[in-house]
Amino acid sequence: MFSKIQRRHVIIGMLFLCWVVGFIDKTAINIAIIPISEEFGLSPDHQGMIISAFFLAYSMTQLIGGYLVDRFGARRVLSSAVAVWSMGTAVSGAVHNAVGLAAARAMTGAGEAVFPAGGSVAITEHFDKSQMARAKSVLQSGASVGFAVGSIVITALIAAHSWQMMFFVLGGVGLLLSAALFFVMKPANDAPVVKEKVEKVSEKKRIGALLKNSLTWKITLVYFFTNIVFWGLQSWLPSYWVKVKGMSMVQMGAYSMIPPALGFISFLTSGWLLDRFFHQKEKYLICIGSAVSAVFIYLMANEESIPLAFAYLSVSNVFLNAISISVFVSIMKHFPQNTVGTATGLINSLAQLGLLRISDADRRCPFGNQPELRDRVFRDRRLRCHCLRHRNNLSRRPRQKACRQTA
Numbered sequence: 001m002f003s004k005i006q007r008r009h010v011i012i013g014m015l016f017l018c019w020v021v022g023f024i025d026k027t028a029i030n031i032a033i034i035p036i037s038e039e040f041g042l043s044p045d046h047q048g049m050i051i052s053a054f055f056l057a058y059s060m061t062q063l064i065g066g067y068l069v070d071r072f073g074a075r076r077v078l079s080s081a082v083a084v085w086s087m088g089t090a091v092s093g094a095v096h097n098a099v100g101l102a103a104a105r106a107m108t109g110a111g112e113a114v115f116p117a118g119g120s121v122a123i124t125e126h127f128d129k130s131q132m133a134r135a136k137s138v139l140q141s142g143a144s145v146g147f148a149v150g151s152i153v154i155t156a157l158i159a160a161h162s163w164q165m166m167f168f169v170l171g172g173v174g175l176l177l178s179a180a181l182f183f184v185m186k187p188a189n190d191a192p193v194v195k196e197k198v199e200k201v202s203e204k205k206r207i208g209a210l211l212k213n214s215l216t217w218k219i220t221l222v223y224f225f226t227n228i229v230f231w232g233l234q235s236w237l238p239s240y241w242v243k244v245k246g247m248s249m250v251q252m253g254a255y256s257m258i259p260p261a262l263g264f265i266s267f268l269t270s271g272w273l274l275d276r277f278f279h280q281k282e283k284y285l286i287c288i289g290s291a292v293s294a295v296f297i298y299l300m301a302n303e304e305s306i307p308l309a310f311a312y313l314s315v316s317n318v319f320l321n322a323i324s325i326s327v328f329v330s331i332m333k334h335f336p337q338n339t340v341g342t343a344t345g346l347i348n349s350l351a352q353l354g355l356l357r358i359s360d361a362d363r364r365c366p367f368g369n370q371p372e373l374r375d376r377v378f379r380d381r382r383l384r385c386h387c388l389r390h391r392n393n394l395s396r397r398p399r400q401k402a403c404r405q406t407a
Contacts, residue, residue, distance in 0.1 A: 008126040012135055014184045015119055016142045018082050018177050022112050023146025024153060025089045025170050029054065029105060030238050031154045032163045036101070039163075046098040051235060053102035057109035059352035065114030066345020070338060074122040077114060079182035082174055085111025090171025093164035117344035120328060122185070124337050130275060133329045137271020140325050144263035144317075147234075151256040159250060210339055215330075216347065222286055223327045223351035229297070230320050233313070245306060255306070259314040266318035270325045280333065282326040289322035 029051060037047055069077045088107030095101045123135045157166035210216060241252045270285065278285050293316040300312035328344065335343045 008135075010184055011122065011126060012138055014177075014181050015078075015122060015139050016145075018078075018174075018181055019115065019119070019139060019142030020146045020149065021170065021174050021177060022082070022085060022115060023143045024150035025085060025108055025174065026054070026112060027147060027150055027234060028089070028154050028166065028170065029092075030235055031151070032158065032166065034239065034242060035158060035163050040098060042098055050098060050102045050105060054105040054109035055231075055352055057106035058113045059349050061110040061113035062117070062349030062352065063342070063345045066117035066341040066343070066348075069114065069118045069121045069341035069345075074118050074125060075182065075185040075187075078118040078122065079178050079185070081111045081114035081118060082178035082181060083111070085109075086171045086174025086178060087111075088171075089167055089174060091167075093167030093171070113345075113348075116328070116348050117341040120332050120344045121341045124332055124340050129333055130279075132332050133274035133279075133325070134268075134271040136328055136332065137267045137269075137274075137325050140271075140321070140328065141264045141267035144261070144267060144321065147259070148257040148261045148264070151252075152254070155250055155252070206339060207342065210335075210343055210346065213335075215334060216343065219327055219330055220347045220350045222323065223347060224353070226290075226320060226323045226327070227351045229293070230317075230324075233297075237313075241306075247306070255310050258310055259317040262314045263317045263321045266321045267325055270322040271329075274326060274329050278326075282330045282333075285326045286323050289319040289326070292316075293319040293323070 033042075033047055033050065036042065036050075040046075042050075065077070065081065085108045088104050088109075088111060091107065092101060092104040095104055119139050120136065123132055123139070127135045154166055157169060238252060238256065241247045241255070247255070274282060274285065296312045296316040296319075300309050300316065303309040303312060327347070331343050331347065332340055
């Protein structure tokens with residue numbers, strides 16, 4: 001049906017589309033939680049439970065999903081995963097309380113958890129190592145497209161219909177893609193499957209070798225902290241732009257598509273650089289991405305202008321994406337082919353643990369329920385409190401003010 005080179009491109013293209021929809025589903029709750037919390041009267045604790053449910057299931061299912069892909073192949077496991085997360089998304093629109101919504105989001109998270117490992121295994125099956133980074137970058141760029149398109153799609157569906165209809169539409173699209181993926185990945189006699197000659201060992205020895213490999217834990221630490229930064233921004237910023245900065249949901253959605261639009265280009269560029277200049281040297285690109293993204297996140301946090309803040313956020317996303325693609329390419333190029341799925345699942349699973357408390361950040365803030373006061377404290381740099389110094393000197397100068405206002 002397809003020539004050898006065409007077929008592998010069709011498979012990557014279908015995986016790309018699935019990941020676009022997957023990331024729209026993944027981030028939908030970050031925007032939908034605003035009208036949902038108003039309709040259900042949710043407290044910050046309940047909002048945190050709903051958002052954390054996805055990441056908890058996502059983290060717990062990663063390792064299992066990666067193992068299943070190594071055992072049963074990418075086709076069956078990937079198509080089933082897309083179906084599971086799509087059903088979870090559709091169910092999210094039918095529930096009527098916080099507990100039901102948390103359960104539906106957990107189902108979505110469990111399905112999406114399988115996709116990173118499954119996508120990596122599919123690439124190792126159809127591409128050699130000199131092409132893997134570019135293939136993975138195309139797949140990973142689906143995340144940026146999902147973010148960019150998702151902000152518009154989600155806000156438009158909510159504004160035109162309701163948050164319930166938004167979840168129903170996304171779930172239906174995902175189920176159609178699941179069936180299409182199963183058909184496209186059907187084995188063919190001329191399929192360009194790339195297989196390494198790997199000595200057959202028991203499952204115990206295979207997993208043991210993975211756990212003893214120091215590279216496993218180095219990559220885990222890198223991705224752990226990268227995820228905290230990236231998803232911390234994605235989870236907190238939508239509510240911050242609307243509640244604190246006073247943006248409308250449509251305006252916020254339009255601005256929010258800028259960073260991932262540039263991220264799409266950065267994924268493709270990073271993949272080319274990894275194959276061309278950083279082959280077996282992915283750690284150097286990780287170091288560059290970490291340093292530059294940190295600088296621009298600092299600039300964004302201290303910027304008053306919304307357009308400039310989004311510009312700084314866009315640049316930081318470019319280099320965070322370079323770290324992300326380097327992590328997954330390192331796994332595909334440095335681990336045995338029969339362990340890529342399990343290694344990806346393990347590393348991704350441990351890296352997600354840092355996300356479980358992100359949703360509590362706003363609740364922990366002492367001004368969480370007073371956005372006007374919080375905005376004043378965060379933005380007015382002239383007001384600097386020296387309470388600690390006052391406490392230390394209180395016994396000597398009891399009349400000293402606890403705080404002083406500096407010019």
